[in-house]
Amino acid sequence: MISKQARVLVVDDESDVLFAIKLLLKTEVREVVTEKNPENLLSLLRQQHFDAILLDMNYRAGQATGNEGFYWLGRILEYDPTAAVILMTAYGDVRTAVRSLKAGATDFLLKPWHNEQLLQTLAAALQAKPRGKSGGPGPKTLPASAAATALLGQSAAMQEVRAIIEKVAPTDANVLLLGENGTGKELVARSLHEQSRRAARPFITADVAALSTGLFESELFGHTKGAFTDAQASRVGRFEAATGGTLFLDEIGNIPLPQQAKLLTALQNRQVVPVGSNVPVPVDIRLLSATNAPLHALVARGAFRQDLMYRLNTVEITLPPLRERDNDVQLLAQHFAQVYAARNQKLAPELTPAAVHKLRQYGWPGNVRELQHAVERAIILGTGPVLRPEDFHFPNPASADKAAVGLASAENGIPLLEVEKNTILRAIERHQGNLTKAAKELGLTRTALYRRLDKHGI
Numbered sequence: 413m414i415s416k417q418a419r420v421l422v423v424d425d426e427s428d429v430l431f432a433i434k435l436l437l438k439t440e441v442r443e444v445v446t447e448k449n450p451e452n453l454l455s456l457l458r459q460q461h462f463d464a465i466l467l468d469m470n471y472r473a474g475q476a477t478g479n480e481g482f483y484w485l486g487r488i489l490e491y492d493p494t495a496a497v498i499l500m501t502a503y504g505d506v507r508t509a510v511r512s513l514k515a516g517a518t519d520f521l522l523k524p525w526h527n528e529q530l531l532q533t534l535a536a537a538l539q540a541k542p543r544g545k546s547g548g549p550g551p552k553t554l555p556a557s558a559a560a561t562a563l564l565g566q567s568a569a570m571q572e573v574r575a576i577i578e579k580v581a582p583t584d585a586n587v588l589l590l591g592e593n594g595t596g597k598e599l600v601a602r603s604l605h606e607q608s609r610r611a612a613r614p615f616i617t618a619d620v621a622a623l624s625t626g627l628f629e630s631e632l633f634g635h636t637k638g639a640f641t642d643a644q645a646s647r648v649g650r651f652e653a654a655t656g657g658t659l660f661l662d663e664i665g666n667i668p669l670p671q672q673a674k675l676l677t678a679l680q681n682r683q684v685v686p687v688g689s690n691v692p693v694p695v696d697i698r699l700l701s702a703t704n705a706p707l708h709a710l711v712a713r714g715a716f717r718q719d720l721m722y723r724l725n726t727v728e729i730t731l732p733p734l735r736e737r738d739n740d741v742q743l744l745a746q747h748f749a750q751v752y753a754a755r756n757q758k759l760a761p762e763l764t765p766a767a768v769h770k771l772r773q774y775g776w777p778g779n780v781r782e783l784q785h786a787v788e789r790a791i792i793l794g795t796g797p798v799l800r801p802e803d804f805h806f807p808n809p810a811s812a813d814k815a816a817v818g819l820a821s822a823e824n825g826i827p828l829l830e831v832e833k834n835t836i837l838r839a840i841e842r843h844q845g846n847l848t849k850a851a852k853e854l855g856l857t858r859t860a861l862y863r864r865l866d867k868h869g870i
């Protein structure tokens with residue numbers, strides 16, 4: 413019999429399949445979450461604990477190799493080696509079934525399925541891998557394998573970042589991570605957690621910018637049954653789920669002022685009040701937050717509360733953009749080449765000196781994440797024993813000009829006015845809101861800087 417307390421995640425690109433399984437399981441388990449895009453899998457796992465995952469093997473029309481399913485199975489097990497994953501495919505044969513079990517799947521299901529068979533397979537999978545207690549968004553420990561994600565880099569900047577992490581991690585200090593997209597902020601947050609005394613407790617993430625005004629409070633602070641129309645059961649929020657562990661709030665710079673006030677109150681009082689309740693719940697969390705927005709500049713222009721920033725940034729770590737870490741490009745590229753070669757059952761290729769030169773010249777507006785994807789593409793499409801310059805294709809040739817990317821930052825093709833505005837914001841950011849110092853760095857008088865602030869509505 414299936415545990416009524418189970419939470420099940422179903423990942424399939426066909427809406428009909430998701431709908432049918434949800435309907436079937438609705439009365440059998442506590443919660444069924446459906447997802448069309450496997451790219452969102454890991455972020456879902458970070459947010460919530462699932463007792464079983466039903467995973468489709470093919471996501472592209474006409475593709476029946478199951479390779480994508482194996483890839484995502486690998487990612488899930490890398491994140492949580494104890495996950496109960498049932499692979500589903502319409503093209504299953506004995507060989508694929510055996511391969512999926514060897515790759516760590518708990519079981520295998522052929523589509524179209526018989527409902528009874530699906531229920532039995534699920535019940536067996538839930539029993540085969542008894543999990544932590546159900547309920548709440550995944551208060552579980554971070555699996556050891558996730559801890560292995562090393563923060564690579566030989567550059568002076570990365571060495572400094574690692575030294576700060578080592579010092580700060582064992583403390584309970586709140587840490588604010590700043591840096592462009594893809595520079596490794598979340599990876600640093602995980603390292604901080606893993607090296608902390610809370611490492612055996614949950615690491616809970618919340619992308620606060622993605623939460624609508626209506627969802628903000630219930631996601632973070634929880635809600636009681638009947639608190640709003642869809643609240644059929646009470647649910648703990650991310651704060652409570654992180655109790656004893658670490659809460660990582662991503663994209664913190666993008667939340668509106670009213671939500672900032674609510675967050676500040678929770679942090680000050682060290683307690684949350686679930687929506688629909690008037691009973692405060694004490695929380696013991698270590699708070700890490702991150703943003704790619706120029707937070708100090710936002711404070712300077714009143715868009716972000718200063719008192720909240722002071723709560724968040726007991727320690728501040730700024731991750732430098734990849735274009736300023738020449739030395740790291742080669743190291744990271746070789747690392748990703750090994751990872752993706754192994755994942756695609758290929759021998760790890762060397763990078764030719766010309767390929768390394770091309771990568772070092774490029775501006776990497778998407779930083780390490782973009783490099784990771786560029787190497788993954790090169791490995792998948794490459795045929796030879798080495799990676800050459802022509803194996804790397806950059807979506808926007810403008811980014812091949814490093815200086816231009818530096819100026820225009822993460823955006824491509826932005827107008828000159830915007831570049832000026834960003835340059836000013838970054839200078840203010842670097843000087844933590846001190847306009848005199850920012851003006852000096854920009855080669856402007858204070859008055860000239862004020863004129864420009866006015867012009868840009870900063």
Ligand SMILES: Nc1ncnc2c1ncn2[C@@H]1O[C@H](COP(=O)(O)OP(=O)(O)OP(=O)(O)O)[C@@H](O)[C@H]1O
Nearest residue numbers: 562563564565592593594595596597598599780781
């Ligand atoms: N120094 C590093 N060593 C190894 N991998 C890295 C490093 N920095 C980043 N990565 C990898 O690059 C990808 C992007 O990193 P991450 O998600 O931590 O960036 P981020 O700054 O949080 O991005 P965003 O602002 O878009 O959320 C991840 O796959 C991460 O593992």
